[in-house]
Amino acid sequence: MLYHFLYPLSDQFFLFNIFRYITFRTVIAFLIATVFSILWGKYFIKFMQKKQFGQVIRDDGPESHLKKAGTPTMGGVFIIGSILFALLFTGNFESKPLLATLFVMLSYFGLGFIDDYAKIAKKNTKGVSAKGKLLWQFVTAIIAVYFLRDANVISSDLYVPFLKGPIINMYSLFIAFAAFVIVGSSNAVNLTDGLDGLAIGPIITSAASLGIIAYATGHKEIASYLFVPYIENIGELTVLCAAIVGAGVGFLWYNSYPAQIFMGDVGSLSLGGTLGIIAVLTKNEILFVLIGGIFVVEALSVILQVASYKLRKKRIFKMAPIHHHFELLGWPEPKVIVRFWIISIFLAILAIATLKMR
Numbered sequence: 001m002l003y004h005f006l007y008p009l010s011d012q013f014f015l016f017n018i019f020r021y022i023t024f025r026t027v028i029a030f031l032i033a034t035v036f037s038i039l040w041g042k043y044f045i046k047f048m049q050k051k052q053f054g055q056v057i058r059d060d061g062p063e064s065h066l067k068k069a070g071t072p073t074m075g076g077v078f079i080i081g082s083i084l085f086a087l088l089f090t091g092n093f094e095s096k097p098l099l100a101t102l103f104v105m106l107s108y109f110g111l112g113f114i115d116d117y118a119k120i121a122k123k124n125t126k127g128v129s130a131k132g133k134l135l136w137q138f139v140t141a142i143i144a145v146y147f148l149r150d151a152n153v154i155s156s157d158l159y160v161p162f163l164k165g166p167i168i169n170m171y172s173l174f175i176a177f178a179a180f181v182i183v184g185s186s187n188a189v190n191l192t193d194g195l196d197g198l199a200i201g202p203i204i205t206s207a208a209s210l211g212i213i214a215y216a217t218g219h220k221e222i223a224s225y226l227f228v229p230y231i232e233n234i235g236e237l238t239v240l241c242a243a244i245v246g247a248g249v250g251f252l253w254y255n256s257y258p259a260q261i262f263m264g265d266v267g268s269l270s271l272g273g274t275l276g277i278i279a280v281l282t283k284n285e286i287l288f289v290l291i292g293g294i295f296v297v298e299a300l301s302v303i304l305q306v307a308s309y310k311l312r313k314k315r316i317f318k319m320a321p322i323h324h325h326f327e328l329l330g331w332p333e334p335k336v337i338v339r340f341w342i343i344s345i346f347l348a349i350l351a352i353a354t355l356k357m358r
């Protein structure tokens with residue numbers, strides 16, 4: 001909002017001209033989101049403890065998780081809240097890419113909120129049905145992608161790493177493909193969120209790399225230098241990504257092992273869907289498989305485990321998702337978490353490096 005009030009005044013007050021720069025607003029968004037989420041988080045945890053809105057732990061999980069029962073959850077409320085607060089000062093709400101991304105983020109926030117609240121109220125791990133969740137997610141994603149295509153914000157071209165131009169035009173198939181990326185990302189992050197800090201680490205690295213990619217894609221000179229498609233106004237997503245990194249760092253302040261709060265579906269579904277649509281908007285759906293490699297491996301481990309068990313009555317992993325497998329191998333929880341963070345940092349840097357290899 002502040003951007004819309006202060007920047008027009010830059011004729012009278014030269015200093016306000018600084019609000020024009022995405023780089024300036026990116027730094028400010030990060031700082032506001034970090035400080036606000038740390039401050040808000042402290043009181044949110046106290047509130048959830050007072051209300052006894054704690055996590056119900058499944059009894060078929062690793063023994064070590066049973067002691068987590070009652071840990072406050074729904075931390076996604078102050079993660080998303082801090083992102084929105086930071087955007088109040090730094091966001092350009094005339095940007096269609098930003099508006100479409102916020103639509104997905106808030107829709108999945110609503111779905112996660114209902115799911116978490118149902119679990120807390122009923123004191124079980126059921127929540128919204130899997131079918132109901134998927135329907136809500138796909139409808140939201142299809143509306144967002146249809147709007148972006150109809151407004152000519154993005155094309156139906158598919159780009160892959162290392163190649164300069166698009167490899168094919170997917171025409172109307174693109175809407176289904178893009179929706180799959182968004183819904184898949186949301187659910188993969190949700191599955192990953194099973195250890196203290198395990199999901200927020202790769203969310204931070206993914207948002208950071210997608211933010212850098214969005215800046216390059218929205219900058220005419222840089223886009224042509226790197227042979228990436230130039231997309232007008234996409235740079236505004238860099239400001240959003242900085243707010244996600246900041247709010248993620250603030251959440252990690254409390255979610256680091258031993259966690260004082262979990263993000264809940266309200267956080268994992270919304271942040272996962274947000275990363276997915278940013279990958280679609282920057283035409284990096286395939287590169288996102290690398291950037292969000294931890295999420296992809298976690299989701300694949302579940303798919304393979306369930307398929308193997310259904311077809312062969314045998315498990316591939318000791319338990320899926322794969323973070324539980326390493327826990328049952330005897331790795332202490334912090335070791336699993338930090339090693340997954342190291343891999344996600346490596347993958348994010350590798351993904352950025354591929355921008356120069358075209």
Ligand code: 57M
Nearest residue numbers: 058060061065190193194195196197262263264265319320
């Ligand atoms: C999302 N939720 C965590 C917390 C977090 C098909 C099947 C693979 C589905 C999957 C499942 O239920 N996934 C749900 C993962 C849960 O975390 C809550 O959920 C939110 C995220 N959506 O914010 O509110 C538990 O994770 C632990 N946790 C932490 N620290 C954190 O910062 O320790 C979470 C965040 C929390 C807490 O214990 O209660 C979860 O794991 O449920 N099911 C599973 O993942 C189960 N795997 C399984 O059934 N494997 C089977 C087959 C079906 C694949 C097998 O391998 O044979 C495991 N999950 C649990 N116990 N909790 C195993 C059973």
